[in-house]
Amino acid sequence: MGQIERRDFIKKAVVGSIGTILPYGVDNEVFDVKLPPENHDKTQITAGKKKKVIVGGAGISGLSCAYELIKKGHEVIVLDASGRYGGAVLSVHDGLADGLYADFGAENFTRPGYKNYWKYIEEFNLPVLPYFHRENRLTRIDNIWYTDEMQKEKYEQRIKQLGGFNKSESRYLESNPxxxxxxxxxxxxxxxxxxxxxxxxxxxxxxxxxxxxxxxxxxxxxxxxxxxxxxxxxxxxxxxxxxxxxxxxxxxxDFELFHIKGGNQRLTNELGSRLGTRIKLGCKILEIKNGETGVTVKYREFGKEKEISADYLACCLRTTALRTIKITPQLPDEKIFIFDNLAYDQTTRIVFQARSKFWLKDNTTINLTFNHPALRTIWEVADEVDTKRVSLMAKAPGGTNPLRTLEAFRELYPGNRSNIDIEQVLVKDWSADEFVNGCERHGFGGLGELSKFWPHIMTPHGRIHFGGAHTDNRSWGMEAATNSANRVALEIDQA
Structure with a gap:
């Protein structure tokens, strides 16, 4: 590949929203949202009082929470500051040729597990494919490429050096990994x-x-x-x-990995299409008033401040967003601690488009783990697309320059570097995203840390119920997001 100008080389996968400066005013809105079309499962609609619910955030958690609420017969409106819905679930097609695609966020899901996520897969009849990026892998350790079998041998040698396993451990490992x-x-x-x-x-x-x-x-x-x-x-x-x-x-x-054919964003698109204009995009929440009998939310839309009131708020916003929102009365100290201290993984995802499966010329694999500061892993995605071209997904720490990632790949590739025929690069740096800053939340497993976060991270306060992947008991992306969404919908329905 010849020299390419930087401005032509690095393509942005996501178009940022355009800020608009307009005079501020205040409008008061009331709900005029109709119930969804009569194609929902009526058995799920409750006989209790219909509630008006504002959902904060249109990521997969907010979308699925809103969807569950309307199926239960409640009136819902969703507010999101971004110009798109889906949050960290983001599939990219634009900029790639021949129908190739890649998932910048939420790359895979498992079975077993992901119970609520699979519920939507089956309801929407979405096509699912196995995901093989961990198979036939090479890992670079101390400047040497190891196959999985070589790593296993290295592991066994280390165990011997440490004195070996005892009898109960050896028996256990005969039938367990x-x-x-x-x-x-x-x-x-x-x-x-x-x-x-x-x-x-x-x-x-x-x-x-x-x-x-x-x-x-x-x-x-x-x-x-x-x-x-x-x-x-x-x-x-x-x-x-x-x-x-x-x-x-x-x-x-053992569990298996899967992805949705055409990109995992297809699921959030399905949820969004069912919610329709109940989703209000470009609406940044500024203030939340948590009253005894209801909740009022002030938000900005095209520079104009508006207010909307409801019975409950399903808050599916990240703590990075909640830090910027005024909430009255002030939340308990344990909630404030969570907002101030919860951390998220910071990752850059880079998609390389190549003209061919060049690694096959070298009789090697493209499932590679580099353990390099500018390049952690790389693997093929969208391999079911009928084209000679390929899309490769690479992971790097947040803030990584994709040109440096490409340099690292060329430098460390285990085959003949002259065979590399990469022609395009797309990048998504989640650490720099205005609306979804970071990926999965960190755990809180340090000594004495758990009680500082749990269960306060998911506990309702007044008329506000808290969802989002960060509020679930295990932070596994879309599993955690859909679990928390179903929990919050049930809490509000039964309140």
Whole structure:
């Protein structure tokens, strides 16, 4: 590929909204939203009082929450500051040739797991394909490329050097993957759990400030297992709770990866089409008044301030947005702490379009893990599209220059570099996104941290109910988002 000018080389996948400066005024609005067409499942409509609900945020959580609410017979309006709905669920087609596409956000989902997400897949009859980006992988470690088998050998050598596993660990690993070794020591604690959303009050509260490494030691873990599992800085309560959730959802067995043919944004598009003009885009929430009998939201639309009132607010906004919104009366201190301290992964996703599957000339794979500051992983996407061209997805830390990512790829590619025929680059830096700053939220597994965040992160306050992927018990993207959405819809319906 010849030299390309920077302005032509880096394409922006998302068009930012255009700010408009207009005189400020205040309008008062009332709901005039009609119920959805009579093609919804009437069995889900409740017989209780119809409620007026404002949904803050039109990401997948806000969309699915609003959709569940209208199916239950409630009046809904959705406000989102962006000019598009879908939030972090973003599929890109523009800028790619021959029908190729890629998912800049929400790249895959699993089975088992994603129960509420699969509900929508089946209801909307969306075509699903297996996702193979973790298969036949090469990983670069200390400047050497390792196959999965070579990594397994390296792992086994390390175990031997550490003295080997004990008899109970060896027996367990005969029928379980090594990645699930922690379950041997954590499963005995599962019996006391009855609700995957409640880790407290079941007799383990004291374990919040005990490192999980002590649980392994107490269970008789070998030196090898203790070294592999670590956990000196991870709360035992948090580790046990998260392991229980994975176990309940089937993640401690083998699971498969999938994606929606044509891009995962097809699901949010389906939700959005059913909500129609109930979604008001370009409407930034400025203030929330949490009253005893209702909630009032002030927002800005084309520079003009407006107000709307409802019975409840389903707040599916990220904490990064909530920090900028005035809420009266002030929320409890534990909520403010969450807004100020919750952190999100910062990732740049880069799509390379190539003229061919050039790596096949080198008899190698394109599922590569680089462990490089400018390039973590790369793999092929949209491989079902009938074209000789290919789209490749790369991950890098937030703020990474895509030109540097391409340089790293060329430098470290395990085949003949002259075969690389990349012709196009698209980039989405989530750390720089005005509306969806960052990706999945960080956990709160440090010693003594869990009670600072949980369950306050999801607890309603007055007429405000809190949703979004960051409010679920396990932050797995679209699974967490749809879980929280269904929870909030049920809370408001039953309020």
């Amino acid at each position: 090594s990645s699930n070794l922690e379950m041997l020591y954590l499963k005995p604690y599962f019996d006391k759990f009855s609700d995957e959303y409640q880790p407290f009050g079941i007799g383990y509260d004291h374990l919040e400030k005990v490192p999980v490494s002590e649980i392994y030691k107490k269970g008789g873990a070998s030196n090898a297992a203790s070294s592999i599992l670590g956990g000196n800085n991870t709360s035992a309560l948090y580790a046990i709770w998260q392991a229980y959730i994975r176990h309940k959802r089937g993640y401690d067995d």
